[in-house]
Amino acid sequence: MPRDPAATRDRLVDAFAGLVVSSGARSATLEAVAARAGVSKGGLLYHFASKDALVEGLVQRFERFAAEDVERMRTAPEGPAEYYVRTSSTEAVSLVDGTESDPLSTALVAMLRLAQEGDSRAAAAYVAVNDSWRELIEDQLDGDRGLARLVQLIGDGLWGSASMGIPVTDLEEILEQVRHLVLSSRRTAPSP
Numbered sequence: 159m160p161r162d163p164a165a166t167r168d169r170l171v172d173a174f175a176g177l178v179v180s181s182g183a184r185s186a187t188l189e190a191v192a193a194r195a196g197v198s199k200g201g202l203l204y205h206f207a208s209k210d211a212l213v214e215g216l217v218q219r220f221e222r223f224a225a226e227d228v229e230r231m232r233t234a235p236e237g238p239a240e241y242y243v244r245t246s247s248t249e250a251v252s253l254v255d256g257t258e259s260d261p262l263s264t265a266l267v268a269m270l271r272l273a274q275e276g277d278s279r280a281a282a283a284y285v286a287v288n289d290s291w292r293e294l295i296e297d298q299l300d301g302d303r304g305l306a307r308l309v310q311l312i313g314d315g316l317w318g319s320a321s322m323g324i325p326v327t328d329l330e331e332i333l334e335q336v337r338h339l340v341l342s343s344r345r346t347a348p349s350p
Contacts, residue, residue, distance in 0.1 A: 167205050169195045171219055174212045175268040183275050186212075213272065217283045220265040224287040227262055231294050238294040239309045243336050246313030247326045267321075299343040309336060 173194035177186035188209060192202040206212045227245075234241035249263045272280035288310075296306035316326050326332075 166197065170202055170205055171215045175216055175264050178268040178271050179264060183272055213277060213279060216265065216268055217279050220269050220283055223262040223265050228290050228294065237340060238298045239336050239340050240333055242291060242295060242310065243313040243316065243333060247316035247320050247329050298340060302343050305339060305343055309339060
């Protein structure tokens with residue numbers, strides 16, 4: 159069976175992200191990444207010449223997954239604000255309940271861990287993606303940046319709780335409040 163270089167690269171980035179999420183960037187040595195991906199160290203080095211190159215590969219993956227999410231958010235029937243809050247509270251659950259995590263959440267946690275350990279590329283990628291999410295919410299809220307940030311913080315708080323295994327039992331009530339904020343922003347927006 160012919161080898162698929164793209165699939166091997168994906169497995170290597172998956173392995174790197176998984177190690178960063180589970181035990182931090184320091185434990186994600188080239189040897190550990192190769193072993194987790196089921197390839198030789200030489201095979202890893204063929205695709206990624208260094209740990210730095212693995213970080214770049216992970217940043218690119220995070221940006222790609224986030225761009226796909228931004229598009230889903232842009233076209234969500236419920237609108238960007240409600241989409242952001244709902245998915246923030248549900249996507250993190252798989253990180254702690256043992257189910258397969260969605261790729262964006264895994265990449266997001268890996269970015270946060272790398273940023274916490276001082277990687278400026280991961281921090282910059284996270285800031286850019288976070289800004290793109292906020293901008294969509296802000297557009298829905300007629301340019302109210304403060305209110306958009308508030309909605310985003312609601313989603314971030316729910317994501318944090320869910321990612322620690324704290325059940326979000328009042329999601330529908332929270333979403334109702336988000337809907338109210340969206341409607342209120344439209345009524346108070348200045349007329350053109």
